[in-house]
Every structure is written in structure tokens, then in C-alpha cells.
Amino acid sequence: MNATTNATQDDIRNVIIIGSGPTGYTAALYTARANLQPLLIAGSADKKTSRIKGGQLMATSDIENFPGAIETGVDLDTWAYLDEAAQAEAIKDVKGLSGPHLMTRMELQARHFGTEMLEEFVTEVDICSHPGDFYTVKTEGGKEFKTRALIVATGAAAKTMGIPAEDKFFGKGGGVSTCATCDGHSYRGKTVAVVGGGDSAMEEASYLANLGIKVHLIHRRDEFRASKIMVQRAQKNPNITIHTFRSIVDLKGKPHPLAATTPFYKDDEVLTHAILEDPRDGSREELAVDGVFVAIGHTPNTGLFKDQLKMDEAGYLERDRHMRAIPSMNACNRKLHAMEHVPGVFVAGDVSDHVYRQAITAAGMGCMAAIEAERYIAEKLADEMGMDSEALDISTESIAHSHWSNERDQMGEKPMVERVVEAANA
Numbered sequence: 001m002n003a004t005t006n007a008t009q010d011d012i013r014n015v016i017i018i019g020s021g022p023t024g025y026t027a028a029l030y031t032a033r034a035n036l037q038p039l040l041i042a043g044s045a046d047k048k049t050s051r052i053k054g055g056q057l058m059a060t061s062d063i064e065n066f067p068g069a070i071e072t073g074v075d076l077d078t079w080a081y082l083d084e085a086a087q088a089e090a091i092k093d094v095k096g097l098s099g100p101h102l103m104t105r106m107e108l109q110a111r112h113f114g115t116e117m118l119e120e121f122v123t124e125v126d127i128c129s130h131p132g133d134f135y136t137v138k139t140e141g142g143k144e145f146k147t148r149a150l151i152v153a154t155g156a157a158a159k160t161m162g163i164p165a166e167d168k169f170f171g172k173g174g175g176v177s178t179c180a181t182c183d184g185h186s187y188r189g190k191t192v193a194v195v196g197g198g199d200s201a202m203e204e205a206s207y208l209a210n211l212g213i214k215v216h217l218i219h220r221r222d223e224f225r226a227s228k229i230m231v232q233r234a235q236k237n238p239n240i241t242i243h244t245f246r247s248i249v250d251l252k253g254k255p256h257p258l259a260a261t262t263p264f265y266k267d268d269e270v271l272t273h274a275i276l277e278d279p280r281d282g283s284r285e286e287l288a289v290d291g292v293f294v295a296i297g298h299t300p301n302t303g304l305f306k307d308q309l310k311m312d313e314a315g316y317l318e319r320d321r322h323m324r325a326i327p328s329m330n331a332c333n334r335k336l337h338a339m340e341h342v343p344g345v346f347v348a349g350d351v352s353d354h355v356y357r358q359a360i361t362a363a364g365m366g367c368m369a370a371i372e373a374e375r376y377i378a379e380k381l382a383d384e385m386g387m388d389s390e391a392l393d394i395s396t397e398s399i400a401h402s403h404w405s406n407e408r409d410q411m412g413e414k415p416m417v418e419r420v421v422e423a424a425n426a
């Protein structure tokens with residue numbers, strides 16, 4: 001493996017990252033700064049499942065809890081010189097960046113440091129054939145890549161209600177959406193239902209209500225998973241009516257206004273009513289709505305790794321404390337059975353986390369996976385060059401330390417793979 005620092009010289013890449021949320025972009029930033037020339041396969045656009053370049057945050061309005069990701073009217077270079085009153089005034093102006101804005105910044109930063117991006121979905125990953133040597137990744141566009149290390153950052157996708165009528169009205173302005181910030185603006189002055197009792201449902205309902213839309217929040221129980229403050233915010237909003245003990249069981253519509261004139265809409269309908277059912281007694285009622293926003297949680301995007309990587313009962317990927325993937329029980333016809341982890345395959349972010357699920361925790365895990373991938377590649381390179389990893393101080397700690405900007409800028413410290421190559425050539 002003589003080309004680790006210049007992956008284009010052979011046809012095996014150093015690292016491929018699958019997924020373009022905060023996890024994927026952070027992993028890309030770190031591996032790019034480590035001179036590993038990462039390829040980030042970002043997905044393109046499937047709004048229904050939030051499988052969209054940029055991930056779930058593309059459907060988020062203001063992000064208030066990603067530290068530092070704020071907009072403010074104040075020139076921050078002058079902050080320290082402002083008096084107390086001016087600082088207090090400036091704090092009132094602070095506003096979180098929008099999800100798309102933050103994701104665009106992350107993409108630019110990752111690309112600035114040398115990340116190559118591909119906007120396609122991955123259709124197949126072969127973990128089984130050459131474990132510890134290389135892995136093969138195929139895309140919907142028919143491309144095929146080999147990589148020494150793989151960082152799985154595929155995130156999670158929006159759940160749908162699973163009623164047959166849902167598909168009929170999904171997309172093309174039909175009336176069903178899983179993304180209020182993407183589609184809400186076209187319902188101004190209209191009436192919609194938001195389904196769910198978690199924070200997402202409360203957030204979407206408030207967002208839509210604040211656009212002047214009349215919102216019916218539909219929840220199947222009378223207890224909410226959402227935090228108290230989010231529920232109270234929705235309860236206080238005059239544009240939101242909360243219906244508990246109700247599920248949407250069917251949807252009704254009328255022909256799309258353009259059906260007669262535009263072939264694209266020929267067989268389409270637009271939503272007019274949601275049929276609600278009380279789960280306690282099965283009684284039904286019709287609710288006149290122009291749209292239904294489904295906000296009932298997420299499913300991890302792990303289909304690519306079925307029968308290869310270990311998942312929990314809900315389908316989230318398992319990993320060890322070095323972010324390494326664990327082979328599934330019968331992985332690759334038991335070929336990986338004896339391995340405690342799959343060498344070179346790392347797992348990070350919402351695809352492996354159903355507890356924290358924050359942009360900032362996802363980003364943190366992306367950083368950890370990148371540092372572990374860098375260590376893996378440096379060790380592999382040292383091994384193949386007959387060098388002693390310990391003598392070269394190839395460890396998670398030393399690699400993490402080498403990412404401190406001061407070390408880079410002031411001490412001229414080089415990325416670990418370069419240090420290995422230099423030591424081998426010395």
C-alpha cells in the first residue's frame with residue numbers, strides 16, 4: 001500500500017464516508033485535514049424519508065443548540081469592547097442558523113480541506129469479500145469504489161404512517177409531507193394536520209402555525225413524548241388545536257387542479273380530508289385539511305448492512321468504544337464470526353444512536369470515527385512498510401492531539417500518515 005497519502009495513485013481509496021449529515025461532514029473534515037483524501041457519498045434527494053444531501057437538518061428551521069452556530073447583528077470582533085448594556089442588547093438578537101445554512105457551511109468546510117463529494121445514493125456495500133483489506137461500495141449511478149476504511153454515517157429517516165393513501169398524496173403538492181420547513185410555505189392561509197406526540201410534531205406544528213397556517217395536531221394517546229415546554233408552546237399557540245386519542249386511518253382527495261391540462265398530474269389528487277379514528281372505540285370522523293405533516297419519528301438507515309453488521313432490535317448499528325462496527329451473528333456466512341469488530345469499518349451518528357440524536361452529538365461521533373479511521377490507516381501503512389506502530393506513537397491520543405490547530409500551525413506537525421511515510425523513507 002504505497003499510495004496511502006495519495007489515494008488516486010491506485011484504485012483503492014483511503015476512506016469513504018457514506019452520509020452527509022453532521023456526522024458525515026465532520027468525519028470528512030477530519031479525514032481531509034489528515035490528508036486521507038476522503039470521498040463523501042452524500043445522497044441526493046428523497047424528501048419523503050429525509051434521505052437528502054445534508055440529512056435531517058435540511059428539514060429543520062432554526063437550530064438553537066449547535067454551539068456557535070448563530071447569527072447576530074453584532075460584529076463579534078468588537079464584542080469584548082461592548083459595555084454591559086450593549087452586550088445585553090446584542091444577546092437579544094442572537095438567532096440560530098437554519099438547518100440548510102448550517103449544512104451548507106459544513107459542506108463548504110469539508111470541501112475546502114479536500115473532501116471529494118458524490119451526490120448519489122449507495123446501493124450496495126460489500127463488507128464480506130475482503131474484510132480488513134478493502135471494502136466495495138456501489139452507487140445508483142453504476143459507480144464502484146474500493147476503500148480501505150469506511151465510515152458509516154447514514155443517519156436515520158422519517159417514518160411514515162403506513163396507510164395506503166399516504167403514498168397517493170405524497171409529493172408533487174398532493175398534501176402529505178414529512179418536512180414542514182420544506183413544504184410548509186405552500187400551505188399559508190390553509191389548514192393542515194400534524195401527526196405525532198414527540199418534539200418533532202410540536203416543533204413542526206409551531207413552525208406551521210407561525211406561518212399563519214391553521215394546525216390540527218393529531219396524537220394517538222393523551223400523553224406526549226415531547227418535552228413539557230414544547231407541548232406548552234403548542235398548547236398556547238392560537239393556531240394549533242390538539243386532538244388526543246386520534247389516529248389518521250385514511251385520506252380523501254379531489255383531482256389535482258392541473259390533472260386535466262398537465263399530463264404530469266394526470267392521475268394525481270390533492271388532499272381534502274383526513275379520516276380520524278379514536279383508537280379506544282373505533283369511532284371515525286372526517287377532518288377537512290389541505291395537508292398532513294407526518295412527524296412520528298425515525299428509522300435508522302441500515303438496510304445496506306443487513307446480514308453484515310450487527311444491529312439492535314430497532315435496527316440501529318452497534319459499535320465498540322473505538323467506533324468500530326461489529327459483525328452480525330451470521331455475517332458473511334459466518335466468515336466474520338470470530339472477529340470482535342470489522343477492521344476498518346466505523347459507525348457514527350444517528351445510525352447508531354437512538355438516545356441523544358442531536359446534531360452536536362452526531363458531529364462529535366463523526367470526529368471520533370475519523371480519528372479512529374486515521375489511526376487504522378496509519379497502523380496498516382506502518383505494518384505494510386515494516387515499521388513499528390508503537391515507536392511511531394500511532395495511537396488515538398496522539399492522532400487526536402495532532403488535530404489541534406496549534407500543533408499544526410505553530411509546531412509544523414504533519415498528519416500521521418505523512419509521518420509514517422517520512423519515517424519509512426528516512
Ligand code: NAP
Nearest residue numbers: 161196197198199200201203220221225295296297298357
Ligand atoms: P419520538 O420522540 O419518537 O416521537 C414520535 C411520536 O410519534 C410519538 O408521540 C409516537 O406516539 C408517535 N407515533 C409513532 N408512530 C406512530 C404512528 N404509526 N402513528 C401515529 N403516531 C405515531 O420522535 P421525534 O418527535 O421525531 O423526536 C426524536 C428525538 O429528537 C427526540 O429525542 C426528541 O427530543 C428530539 N427532537 C428534539 C427537537 C428539539 O429539541 N428542537 C426537535 C425534534 C426532535 P407514542 O408516543 O404513542 O408512541
